[in-house]
Amino acid sequence: MIPEIGQFALILAFCFALIQAIFPLLGSYRNEIFCMQLARPTALGQLVFVLISVACLIYAFITNDFSVQYVAQNSNTELPLPYKIAALWGAHEGSVLLWIMILSLWTNAVAWWSRIPELLIARVLSILGILSAGFLLFSLTTSNPFQRLLPNAPLQGADLNPLLQDPGLAIHPPMLYMGYVGFAVAFAFAIAALLNGRLDTAWARWTRPWTIAAWSFLTAGITLGSWWAYRELGWGGWWFWDPVENASFLPWLTGTALMHSLIVVEKRGSFKSWTVLLAICAFSLSLIGTFLVRSGVLVSVHAFASDPTRGAFLLQFLAAVIGASLLLYAVRAPTIRGGSYFALLSRETFLLINNVLLIIIMATLLLGTLYPLILDALNLGKISVGPPYFNAVFVPLMIPLLILMGAGPLSYWREMNGAMLVKRLWLPLICAILLGVILIYVSTGQLPWQVALGVILASWIILATLQLLLSQIIHKKNFSFVRHILGMTLAHLGIAICVIGITLTSYYKIERDVKITIGDTAKVGPYDFHFMEVNNLQGPNYQGIDAVFAISQGDKPVSTLHAQKRIYNAQQIVMTEAAIDAGIFRDLYIALGEPLTDSTWSVRIYYKPFVRWIWFGGILMVLGGIAAISQRNKRRG
């Protein structure tokens, strides 16, 4: 009964979405206030029924209702309760439902919190309604999570994919989707502005907080995903250039560009039509990401096997949304006027180059991601494009971006003379280079130049950013300005911290695969890993082996780690549970390979310096986003 209520609620939500999609938009053209005012209540109605639907599915998971196919495929009576709830988005059908729920949440946030003219809100909510109706239709026609297995309901479920049974993954998809779907708001604002034919600084002021919010969630989602991959995939990597990771990184890059170009629209009225195009691109890339992951065209850990009707539906939806919005853009963009003069040396130019670089980086990554798919589709052979390609294009393009990142925030709008810029920047520049020289000197030439470059760039950003902040605090006591730039400061520091983490962990990690017998010791870096014993292990829905390692540095004991190998009962899947001794400056990482004899194992032992800085940088960026939004709300209120 409950699953039927869930499905019925989903159908009702679809009806609400249709009304929300059609009437406010029509009303906005016919100037019928009643139709326009339908937008908010229908958005709320849609949310209520989507939430009922989600609640029904959660109920089915908690009560082990294996007559529901989705529950039977992704749960098990032995699965711990938090993972039963997280199993909601453990596979395709539930993920689509999550997508719909999050879109509905964003829609209502815009409906009830945004203080913008009635005409604009009617159109924005209509556009969000169209997107929502599309995804609800997708769910109802191709991916119904409430499909029943009657009358032959299984007695036991197949269990959640063990890889997903981890706290990192329980919250990674919702965060990522909050980001993906959040760009729908900026998209809706952009389309509404094109329809209105009015694109002014107020539009940018309304769009910016939503963009920053979506970007912050996406940053959090990507950071969590990286952390999860490191812990759970058992080979200690934090980024693989996997197509699905790229699918989340492409909207992030475009969203970052959008966030920056919106500043120019708001403050100077320039870059208007470019910004609208970026908003369309950011959401289109989110849709493409969803398509790539959900359609099964990609071969990846994340890609769920699925039937071709899903891919076909998504592809058509994708083509319709992107095609229609680009067509509208082509028709309306020439009418967008405005923009004010700026000199070659000005903050506008810095932000322009920021945008150009970010979009070029995005395009090269997109090329590497889609190239194998295109060749395969054209029957030109099967190839794979690996991490070396992505590293080879990504790293050189990031360098100019990082150099400009230090200088940009210290530049002036409109125009400034070069001497002024030099006056503001010489101190951080000299200090950063000096630091690099000292590092090279101390290491007596052992330092790879890439590391020196990474450290110099990161310290350049940190010093230049802090100089701006400190000069405001100490000399001018201008605290309102300090609050104003706090978000930017935190986010840019986050990038710098991330660069340090990536550089140092890439060049100074020690990774050893060893063959080790109980009682033996392996030396990795300055640490001794002593293999103590192997015990049997009994978990709630798995059993396995627990290997104990005592780690010491010289005579000083450091830690005792338990690395595990688990076999999950339901599907007999073997999982490696890495043991990690985390630290600010280094991680020690042990993952069991396979038993070679009764007492001998192959084991991965890794020493990962500064790896946590990567995720710490991600957290700083998210905090920066939060600071920027709260600052804007304060000023508005």
Next chain:
Amino acid sequence: MNLNPIHKRRLTLILLIITAVAIAAALALYALQQNINLFYSPSQVAAGQVPRNQAFRLGGIVQAGSVKHTSNSLQVVFTVTDNAKSVPVSYTGILPDLFREGQAVVVEGKLTAQGTLQADQVLAKHDEKYMPAAVKAMLKPVNIKSPLPPAEED
């Protein structure tokens, strides 16, 4: 030619952007050329279609009974087959959790002069029911028997 300052600035910006795009395109093309891994089946390897000294990916099934560990190192040798031809593979390191005899596998590496694939990377997918589409397409129809246990479709 006399340009006013606005045109001059526009021209400079456009030239800058074109330069950046050109550099990026060159970089991308060069990197693509260097880093594409072609995908071959054991039959294609046996027919000598694979260029020497170039890394490629080999897809197929790990032949039952072929996996042998060396006693004093982490070296392991096994055979990858497409039910018609097979290629010996040598790998030093730890195999992925889902590497099993009779299961689909993708191996990346170079051929040695003896015709053994010296693997840098062994990939087995994180789903028992899953077979890489590329491998599936290459399996010979002759004598095809599903390496997978009968799916418990309900």
